[in-house]
Amino acid sequence: MQQTVRVELGDRSYDVLIGPGLIAGSGAAIAPLLRRPRVAVVTDENVAVRHLAALQAGLADAGIEMEALTLPAGEATKSWPHLSRTVEWLLSQKVERTDVVVALGGGVIGDLVGFAAAILRRGVRFVQIPTSLLAQVDSSVGGKTGINAPQGKNLVGAFHQPSLVLADTEALATLTSRDFLAGYGEVVKYGLLGDAAFFDWLEVNGPALAAGDMAARVQAVTRSVQMKADIVARDETEQGDRALLNLGHTFCHALEAATGYSDRLLHGEGVAIGCGLAFELSSRIGLCAQEDPSRVRAHLRDMGMKVDFADIPGDLPGTAALMNLMAQDKKVVDGTLRFILARGIGAAFVTSDVPRAAVVSVLDDARAG
Numbered sequence: 001m002q003q004t005v006r007v008e009l010g011d012r013s014y015d016v017l018i019g020p021g022l023i024a025g026s027g028a029a030i031a032p033l034l035r036r037p038r039v040a041v042v043t044d045e046n047v048a049v050r051h052l053a054a055l056q057a058g059l060a061d062a063g064i065e066m067e068a069l070t071l072p073a074g075e076a077t078k079s080w081p082h083l084s085r086t087v088e089w090l091l092s093q094k095v096e097r098t099d100v101v102v103a104l105g106g107g108v109i110g111d112l113v114g115f116a117a118a119i120l121r122r123g124v125r126f127v128q129i130p131t132s133l134l135a136q137v138d139s140s141v142g143g144k145t146g147i148n149a150p151q152g153k154n155l156v157g158a159f160h161q162p163s164l165v166l167a168d169t170e171a172l173a174t175l176t177s178r179d180f181l182a183g184y185g186e187v188v189k190y191g192l193l194g195d196a197a198f199f200d201w202l203e204v205n206g207p208a209l210a211a212g213d214m215a216a217r218v219q220a221v222t223r224s225v226q227m228k229a230d231i232v233a234r235d236e237t238e239q240g241d242r243a244l245l246n247l248g249h250t251f252c253h254a255l256e257a258a259t260g261y262s263d264r265l266l267h268g269e270g271v272a273i274g275c276g277l278a279f280e281l282s283s284r285i286g287l288c289a290q291e292d293p294s295r296v297r298a299h300l301r302d303m304g305m306k307v308d309f310a311d312i313p314g315d316l317p318g319t320a321a322l323m324n325l326m327a328q329d330k331k332v333v334d335g336t337l338r339f340i341l342a343r344g345i346g347a348a349f350v351t352s353d354v355p356r357a358a359v360v361s362v363l364d365d366a367r368a369g
Helices: 026-033 045-060 080-092 107-122 133-139 169-174 177-194 196-211 214-234 241-246 249-258 267-284 291-302 319-326 356-368
Strands: 003-007 014-019 038-044 065-071 100-105 125-130 144-149 152-159 164-168 339-342 348-351
Touching (some): 014 214, 026 125, 026 164, 038 080, 038 107, 045 100, 065 080, 080 107, 080 144, 107 144, 133 177, 133 214, 133 267, 164 169, 169 214, 177 196, 177 241, 177 291, 177 348, 196 214, 196 291, 241 339, 241 348, 267 291, 267 356
Parallel strands (some): 038 065, 100 125
Antiparallel strands (some): 144 152, 339 348
């Protein structure tokens, strides 16, 4: 059942292994990367309880010693204080440039630890062991690392590719339903941006995925990773095509900032709402049929996901404030906001030619419910 996707980046190419049992077999997979049989692992409190002992046993099977740092769980960990703590801990462990750092956890840990590895001794290698669906299909692949700033999400970071990614699909069984569905928001994104047949498949197989069908989970993760790997190989540092991966994210990042990067809105939930808004905006300016946003939202709702602003607990700021938050997005070029819009399901593209009034109208209607 195990699948391998190769991310082709010349001498920085690497494999993404996908399937059950990869944490248990981690030692055999990581050993070829090591000059000496030891690794430094960084994880969070929730993941440590569920997976750290299994990782330690898997590494020990290959004679690899492990030291671990456990950080608090949650988006607030992607911050300067925890980056500083992580780097100083890695230095205290005497991690050398030929050593390997392991990020065990979801997107927060992967982004933070990858950034720490990028700046430690001007760059040490790291391995991603993503334990959430969102991290397995998106954030662990492609080398984007970083932390959040008060001004916005992921505004401080570096491109630093991992040396290996181990996406153990058994780990998904430990996720809450909410966390799994948040990750599913990123899976749906891949179908929407470039593979209509994959979206068709998800409409049929989404319930089985959510219910724990292992073959379906492996297939969905593999297809998502393959799509991301192909785009990253073409455009590693987001000069063009890679921006397509941000479908829904312009709206999402504004909503995350508006909710204080809190549990009110998980990243994947914001992506799902944002994809619906991106298709609604596309429809309003005549790019795609009105049936397309309706179909997107119907599938998300069928899966029990957040779809509307009303699904986000608490009050949201006004449209003007949301527009200001969107203006902080990393996709702003020369002061102009770039959107990822769609000419239909599976046909996304990047554009700066979006009437401000249309964006305001979409947000006004979303706020009105």
